[in-house]
Amino acid sequence: MSKPVPPEKLAQAGAWLAALGVPAILLALLGFLLWRGVPGLSLALFFADTPPLAALRGAPVFDGLWPACLGTLALVALATAIAVPLGVASGIYLAEYATGRAKALLAFAIDLLAGIPSILMGLFGFALILFLRRTVAPDANTGLLLSALCLAVLVLPYVIGTTRLALENLPLQLRLTGASLGLSPGRTVRHLLLPAALPGIFSGVMLAVGRAAEDTAVILMTGVVANAGAPASLTGKYEALPFHIYYLAAEHQSPAELTQAFAAALVLLALTGLMFLAARVLQTRLERQWTTEPTP
Amino acid sequence: MDHRTDALNPAAIRIRHLSVSFANRPVLRDLSLDIPAGGLTFLLGRSGSGKTTLLRAINRLNECLPGCATCGQIELQLGATRLDAYAPSTPVEELRRRAGMVFQSPNVLPLSIARNLSLPLAVTLGLGAAECEARTEQALREVHLWNEVKNRLGAPAATLSGGQQQRLCLARTLALRPDILLLDEPTASLDFKAARQIEELLAELKLRYTLLVVSHSLSQAHRLADQVFVLHDGQRIEALPESTFRDKEALMSALDELV
Amino acid sequence: MPRGNITPSLLLFATLVSALSVLAIFGFLLWFAAPVFTGETLSSLLSWQWRPQQGEFGILPMLAGSLCLAGSAMLLAYPLGLGLCCFMHGLGPTWAARPLLGIVRGMTSVPTVVYGLVSAFLLIPLIRAGFSGSGFSWLAAGLTLAMLILPTIVLILDSQFRTIHAQTQLTAAALGFTPAQQVLRLTLPLSTRGLLVAAALGFGRAIGDTLIPLMLAGNAPLLPHSPLDPLRTLTSHIALVVATDSQSAAYGSLFACGVILFMVSLLVNLALRRLRHE
Numbered sequence: 001m002s003k004p005v006p007p008e009k010l011a012q013a014g015a016w017l018a019a020l021g022v023p024a025i026l027l028a029l030l031g032f033l034l035w036r037g038v039p040g041l042s043l044a045l046f047f048a049d050t051p052p053l054a055a056l057r058g059a060p061v062f063d064g065l066w067p068a069c070l071g072t073l074a075l076v077a078l079a080t081a082i083a084v085p086l087g088v089a090s091g092i093y094l095a096e097y098a099t100g101r102a103k104a105l106l107a108f109a110i111d112l113l114a115g116i117p118s119i120l121m122g123l124f125g126f127a128l129i130l131f132l133r134r135t136v137a138p139d140a141n142t143g144l145l146l147s148a149l150c151l152a153v154l155v156l157p158y159v160i161g162t163t164r165l166a167l168e169n170l171p172l173q174l175r176l177t178g179a180s181l182g183l184s185p186g187r188t189v190r191h192l193l194l195p196a197a198l199p200g201i202f203s204g205v206m207l208a209v210g211r212a213a214e215d216t217a218v219i220l221m222t223g224v225v226a227n228a229g230a231p232a233s234l235t236g237k238y239e240a241l242p243f244h245i246y247y248l249a250a251e252h253q254s255p256a257e258l259t260q261a262f263a264a265a266l267v268l269l270a271l272t273g274l275m276f277l278a279a280r281v282l283q284t285r286l287e288r289q290w291t292t293e294p295t296p
Numbered sequence: 297m298d299h300r301t302d303a304l305n306p307a308a309i310r311i312r313h314l315s316v317s318f319a320n321r322p323v324l325r326d327l328s329l330d331i332p333a334g335g336l337t338f339l340l341g342r343s344g345s346g347k348t349t350l351l352r353a354i355n356r357l358n359e360c361l362p363g364c365a366t367c368g369q370i371e372l373q374l375g376a377t378r379l380d381a382y383a384p385s386t387p388v389e390e391l392r393r394r395a396g397m398v399f400q401s402p403n404v405l406p407l408s409i410a411r412n413l414s415l416p417l418a419v420t421l422g423l424g425a426a427e428c429e430a431r432t433e434q435a436l437r438e439v440h441l442w443n444e445v446k447n448r449l450g451a452p453a454a455t456l457s458g459g460q461q462q463r464l465c466l467a468r469t470l471a472l473r474p475d476i477l478l479l480d481e482p483t484a485s486l487d488f489k490a491a492r493q494i495e496e497l498l499a500e501l502k503l504r505y506t507l508l509v510v511s512h513s514l515s516q517a518h519r520l521a522d523q524v525f526v527l528h529d530g531q532r533i534e535a536l537p538e539s540t541f542r543d544k545e546a547l548m549s550a551l552d553e554l555v
Numbered sequence: 556m557p558r559g560n561i562t563p564s565l566l567l568f569a570t571l572v573s574a575l576s577v578l579a580i581f582g583f584l585l586w587f588a589a590p591v592f593t594g595e596t597l598s599s600l601l602s603w604q605w606r607p608q609q610g611e612f613g614i615l616p617m618l619a620g621s622l623c624l625a626g627s628a629m630l631l632a633y634p635l636g637l638g639l640c641c642f643m644h645g646l647g648p649t650w651a652a653r654p655l656l657g658i659v660r661g662m663t664s665v666p667t668v669v670y671g672l673v674s675a676f677l678l679i680p681l682i683r684a685g686f687s688g689s690g691f692s693w694l695a696a697g698l699t700l701a702m703l704i705l706p707t708i709v710l711i712l713d714s715q716f717r718t719i720h721a722q723t724q725l726t727a728a729a730l731g732f733t734p735a736q737q738v739l740r741l742t743l744p745l746s747t748r749g750l751l752v753a754a755a756l757g758f759g760r761a762i763g764d765t766l767i768p769l770m771l772a773g774n775a776p777l778l779p780h781s782p783l784d785p786l787r788t789l790t791s792h793i794a795l796v797v798a799t800d801s802q803s804a805a806y807g808s809l810f811a812c813g814v815i816l817f818m819v820s821l822l823v824n825l826a827l828r829r830l831r832h833e
Contacts, residue, residue, distance in 0.1 A: 011739055015646035018638030023658055025702065032677050033669065089569030097563050098570070108828060109574035115756075115820040117763025119790045120580060123813045126797060127583040130806075153576050160573060186563070214666035217765035217790070221797050242668045249672050249770060258676075265669045276664030360728050393731030403726040406745060416730040419740045472730065 033265060040263030060229055065264055067230045071144075071238040072213055074231045078148030079212045083156045084205055090156075091163025091201070096189050114157035122221030125150040129222075142223030145234040150218045155208035162207065166200025166286065167193055196289075203282035210275035214268065216242040226251075241268045306373060308333035308476055308506040309354060314368035316349050316358060323349045325531040326368075333373060335522035336502040338541075339510045346530035347510040348400075351478050354508070355395045356381060356388050374475045393420055396474030401485040402461035409456070410449035413468050420472065435471035439463040439497055459490025466497065477501065479509045483516070495520060518544050581817055588810035600811055605776035612808040616776045618815065620786035623779060624696055624768055625761035631701035632757060636708035637750075644716045645738030656713060662706040671770035674699040679771065686783050691773035694782040700767045708757045715749025716742050751830050759823040763816065765790040789816055 047055045048064035055061050090110070098106055125146045132140035170193055178188030194201075224243040231238040241264060248261035309331035316324040323346045331337050341347045349358060354372070358364045370381040374394045381391055405412050413435060414428040423431070432449075436442040441463045445456070453464060462482060469477065479498075483491035498520055501507060511517060517524050524536040540546045591600055591612075602613030639659065643652040674695060683690035719742045727737045765788075768774075773785020774795060787795075789812040796809050 008735055008739060011641060012646050012735060014634070015638045015642035018635045019642040019647055019651065019655060022635065022639060022705065023655070026658065026662065028677070029670075029673050029702075032673055036676070086569050086573055089566045090573040093563070093566035093570040097566060106570055106574050108824070109577045111827070112821065112824045113573070113577045115759050115763075115824050116577070116580065117765065117790060117816055117820065119763070119765040119793050120584070120813055120816055123793055123797075123809070124580045124583055127587050127810070130587065131583065153580075156573055156576070210664060214668065216666075216668050217794065220765075220794050242666060245668045245672055246766065246770065249668075249675050261672060265666075265672050268666050269669055272664045272666055273661070276661065280660070355729060357725060357729055360725055389731045389733050392729055397729040399726070399729075405723055405726060405741070415740065416732070419736050420731040468730070 033262060033269070036259065037262035037264075037266040040259040041266065045260060045263050045267075058230070065241070065244065065260070065267065067228065068239040068241045068244040068264070069267075070230045071224070071228075071240040072242075074144060074238065075148055075151060075219070075240055076209055076212045078145065078234075079151035079155060080205065080209055082149060082152035083159055083208055083212075086152075087156050087159025087204070087208070088163050088201060091160045091204075092167065092189065092194070094160065095164045095167035096185070096193070110157055110160050113153070114161065117217075118154055118215050119217040119221070121150040121154045122218040124153070125218070125222040141235070142221075142237075143233075143235040144223065144231055144238045147219045147222040147224065147238075150222055151212045151215060154215060154218055155211050158208045158211060159201075159204045162204025163197070163201050166197035166204075169200075170196055197286075199282040199286040199289075203279040203286070206275045206279035206282065210272040210279075213275070214242055214272050216246055219243055220246075241271075306333070306378075307331055307371075308373045309508065310369075310371040311350075311354075312369040312371075314350070314353060314366070314370065316346075316353055316364065316366045318358075318361070318365075319363035320365075323530050324353070327527075327531070327533055329525065329533050331506070331508055332523060333506050334502075336498060336507040336509060336520055337523040337525065338517040338521040339508065339525050339527060340512060340514070340517060341510075341527035343512060345527045347512075347527055348480055349530070350527065351397070351480050351508065351510050354381065354476075354478060355392045355397055357392070357397065359388075372476065389420065393472050394474050395476045395478055396469035396472060397478040398462070398465050398469055398480065398482050400481040402458060402465050404453035404456070404461050404464060407453060408450050409445050409453050409464065412453045412464060413471050416468060417471055431471045435467040436464075438470055439467040440493075441467060457490070459486050459493055462486060462490070462494060463497070466494075470501075474505070476506045476508065479507065481511055482509065483513070484511075514547055515544070517541055518547055584810050584813040584817055588807065588814045591807035591811050596807065600808055603778065607805045612805060614789070614792070614808050614812055614815075616778050617787050617789045617792040617812060619778050620768075620772070620776075621762050621788040621790070623693060623786060624700060624772065624788055625758055627693065627697040627782075628700035628704060628761045629754070629758055631697065632705045632708055632761075633754065635701070636705055636712060636753070636757075639705075639709050640712040640716055641738050641743065643713065644720055644742060645734035645736075649734075659706050659709045659713075662702075663710075667703060667764065667766045668770075670699050670703055671766050674767075674771055682783070688783055689773065689785075691771060691785055692783045693772060693779045693786050696768045696772035696786075697782070699771055700761055700764060703764060703767060704757045704760045707760050708753045711753040711756060712746070712749055715746045715752075719745045748830055748833070752827060755823050755826050755830070759820055762788075762819055763790065765794055769794055 043052055044064070046052070046064050046066045046069065047061055050059050050061045050064065055066055061067055094103065094107060094110070125142065129140050129142055129146065174192055174196060175188060178192045183191065219240055220243065223237055224240050225237045226239070226244070226247045228237040228239050245261050245264050245268065248257050248264070252258045252261060307330035311327060311329040314324055314327045315322065327350065339347050339350065352358045353366060354370060358366060366382065372379045372381055372391070372395060379386060379391060405415070407415060410432055413432040417423045417428045417431055433442060436445065441460060444460060453461065456464060466482070482498075483494050486494065495516065498507065498509070502520070502522070518541060521541055524541045526534045526536060528534070536547070536550060540550045591597065599610075599612050600614055602611065603615050604611040604613045605616060639655065643655055678695050678698060679690035682692060682695055716738070720737075723741055723745070724737065727741055732741065768786070768788040769791040772787065772791065774787045774791055775785040776787045776792070777784070779786040793809055793812050796805050
């Protein structure tokens with residue numbers, strides 16, 4: 001008669017399997033990416049046949065990543081320019097001014113926004129163009145600004161959430177200090193709470209930048225194309241890094257193009273990884289700021 | 297019944313050269329102490345003198361806190377076995393079960409009243425449901441809580457009053473049948489009446505268990521203690537002679553000098 | 556008005572804009588989907604045939620595809636995430652918890668398209684070699700999607716475990732619980748709410764992802780009969796129809812898919828709200 005395995009041992013085995021399996025899968029993923037992508041990393045990856053300095057001055061680049069990088073840069077800059085003021089203001093309002101039912105309702109709307117699939121943001125942009133065509137602007141078309149707007153809506157909840165959390169997690173004492181100094185609530189927010197919450201708010205911005213840089217579904221619907229050159233106008237078509245990778249994965253004509261896709265994936269991963277690390281550093285700094293040393 | 301330390305009856309807890317530090321800040325330095333078997337030993341000292349850390353060194357609970365480093369030796373007499381607390385082969389869970397602890401503020405688990413007692417019995421001793429139930433009732437009777445809770449054993453433990461919660465915690469520890477009881481200011485968070493109830497319990501329990509109570513209440517020590525030690529700044533420990541702590545005036549003046 | 560004072564009305568305006576963008580999205584979707592929710596087109600929509608050339612716009616295969624894929628990804632990721640959390644909170648060595656959590660946090664920063672690319676050239680050939688067919692399948696998309704939603708599940712469970720652990724650790728240790736007993740007999744049973752929240756958010760994330768099914772699932776608008784069959788989700792359907800730019804009659808079904816997806820996220824959020832307020 002064999003003894004049944006005790007459930008605790010079974011759970012332990014499962015936990016070890018997960019704890020070893022997940023890092024192993026990630027290692028395989030990263031290893032594969034490096035193996036296929038590193039050979040493609042060079043200046044030529046970005047600029048192809050165009051001399052780099054000339055490209056930086058605006059000479060057209062064919063076959064290189066440079067236009068896609070510029071496109072992603074423009075996209076992220078525009079999206080954060082829209083999302084950050086709006087998001088920080090909303091976060092401050094929710095944390096410091098909203099009360100009762102209004103607060104619950106507004107917070108629910110923001111939570112809902114955070115849960116909406118990114119493809120629906122793209123569909124929203126697409127619908128907006130259809131709407132404009134039928135009403136005021138018959139020749140409206142998808143383009144850079146539309147994508148940036150939809151991406152801004154996508155990352156808005158990140159900015160609002162981190163701003164709100166950074167403010168709400170500040171110690172009560174700081175608020176009391178403001179009040180005891182005779183500062184009005186508005187001035188307390190502006191001069192005491194906001195500066196203290198700034199690292200947290202910045203971490204939200206970094207997360208938003210990373211998310212805006214990596215999303216593909218939204219721009220797929222709102223104006224990204226495979227060959228547009230450097231972005232020329234707010235309403236024009238453009239290239240972007242994640243779409244470039246997606247496009248090459250499906251439509252590559254040669255092994256060299258596929259290598260370019262893997263190299264581009266490395267570049268994108270480095271970019272989002274950097275944003276993530278910056279956000280983490282800021283968050284830990286914020287946490288350290290308000291925790292005193294542990295006492296036994 | 298009187299068991300005092302003598303050659304035939306070795307110390308229940310024998311501490312030698314104990315040092316404990318947290319994040320490289322020393323809390324206890326080179327302490328040595330013998331706690332006699334049986335009876336109630338009080339450990340007095342100012343807040344911050346390291347009493348709680350000393351108590352938690354005995355059941356190795358300091359290890360659950362971050363940045364703790366312990367060195368020195370602690371020996372415990374648990375039933376017939378003598379256990380070196382910090383030896384690598386020591387089963388730390390058994391040590392903690394047999395040197396039961398009651399905390400300063402009642403630390404009920406977020407479970408029902410009955411579950412607070414039966415879960416540890418089922419998990420740590422592997423007892424069946426019937427045995428758990430029997431021991432639960434017995435332990436609750438031992439702390440005079442049974443009549444108050446027998447009709448609502450399924451209610452959340454948090455619905456009890458502070459004094460009841462503390463007695464529940466005591467019962468939970470007793471149900472595991474410990475050999476030594478470590479109590480960390482067991483009445484500090486309670487009102488006067490509830491504190492008195494606990495004190496009466498301690499007076500009953502000291503006839504059957506070795507009790508080590510950390511406190512800063514002089515009057516409590518005066519009423520209950522069989523033995524009193526005073527801890528100074530984590531580095532000097534001193535036994536008070538019985539004549540001193542039996543006399544309230546003498547106790548006061550002695551402590552004024554010592555502390 | 557004194558300078559240096561933040562005007563609450565301006566902040567309120569910004570908040571309203573943010574909150575109303577949800578309504579705007581829903582409004583647009585509903586407006587464009589409205590024509591198909593009437594009469595005959597509705598029955599055409601609720602069929603299993605997607606043949607736009609013949610005027611058949613059934614979206615049921617896509618709905619089934621979304622549910623199959625999200626469900627299977629959850630089935631893989633949830634036990635894995637639970638195992639990881641239990642490992643970090645008592646089943647594994649203490650020193651391993653922090654680096655492991657760091658790795659999971661780092662996973663959130665991996666772009667979806669990178670997962671898609673690597674899977675397309677690492678996992679798909681493996682499936683093709685191990686079985687038959689093209690390799691672009693429910694299985695490939697499900698495995699990859701599981702990795703994508705894993706951090707969502709783990710991070711929520713971890714924060715719940717952390718809260719419970721902080722409340723009960725010293726007590727349980729003093730009663731003689733081993734770390735393994737603490738997590739299995741105390742922390743886990745007391746974390747019901749976190750377990751449900753993680754399930755809801757993980758599912759929402761799985762059903763909303765576009766790129767993984769688009770790149771890996773093969774995209775045939777058919778009900779899959781085995782994990783090796785291709786499938787098409789609501790999300791990838793939207794992307795595909797817009798990209799192929801077929802006649803505008805297909806657009807109606809597009810927005811119908813959008814409304815369904817929106818409803819799913821609404822349901823998930825209502826469930827979360829109930830959980831948080833319980």
